[in-house]
Amino acid sequence: MDELPDYVPLPEQSEFEFQLISPNSKNRIHSQFGNLNVIKQFEPEAYLFVHPLDAEDKEMKNGEKIEIYNHQGRAEVKLQYDLGLRRGNVVLTNGHQSHLGAAPNLFTKGCETDMGHGTAFHNTWINLKKINNE
Numbered sequence: 001m002d003e004l005p006d007y008v009p010l011p012e013q014s015e016f017e018f019q020l021i022s023p024n025s026k027n028r029i030h031s032q033f034g035n036l037n038v039i040k041q042f043e044p045e046a047y048l049f050v051h052p053l054d055a056e057d058k059e060m061k062n063g064e065k066i067e068i069y070n071h072q073g074r075a076e077v078k079l080q081y082d083l084g085l086r087r088g089n090v091v092l093t094n095g096h097q098s099h100l101g102a103a104p105n106l107f108t109k110g111c112e113t114d115m116g117h118g119t120a121f122h123n124t125w126i127n128l129k130k131i132n133n134e
Contacts, residue, residue, distance in 0.1 A: 005115070016070055016125035018054070018090045022104035025093040031103075034095060046075075046101030049082040049091040050128070058128055067129040068092070073106035076131065090126070 027043045028034050034043075048068055050060070060066055062081045067074060068090075077092070085091065092104050108124050 016127050018050075018088060018126050018128060020068075020104065020107055020124040020126050021089055021091045022094045022124070023091065025095040028095040031095050031097050034097060043093075046077045046092060046096040046103075047080040048077045048102070048128075049080050049085060051085045051087045051089075052081045052083060054087055054090075055079060055081060058130060060128065060130055065131060067131050068102065068107070068126050069129065070107050070124070070126045072109060075102035075106055077102045079128075090128070 024030075025043065027039050033039050048066065052062075055061070060079050062079060064079055065076050066079050067076050069075075075098070082091065092102055094104050096103050098106055104124070107126055108119075112118060
């Protein structure tokens with residue numbers, strides 16, 4: 001192992017525009033409790049949180065359904081503006097089951113990190129595509 005770490009960009013970084021961040025939802029424990037009506041009141045479906053300027057660049061509006069995709073998977077979710085995000089980053093909270101919306105695991109690769117041999121889910125890159133919302 002090198003004594004000094006290097007930054008090595010992934011090939012996906014040139015092909016896909018957005019880095020996907022998938023924090024825990026405050027409303028469920030992973031995918032548990034998503035079926036409860038009390039939880040559905042607060043988070044009825046999956047949302048992709050996007051900086052408004054990134055959405056504007058793609059001609060996407062708050063609340064409209066969009067497609068998110070990469071080589072591992074695709075899903076349709078509603079877009080939600082979030083001014084607190086750094087441009088180029090998008091957020092899809094974990095805990096959503098794929099058949100009920102979008103699960104971040106649909107987009108992750110089955111690979112491990114070079115140091116520590118943990119899951120490399122923070123190196124997930126995706127694209128956004130406008131879909132016909134009529």
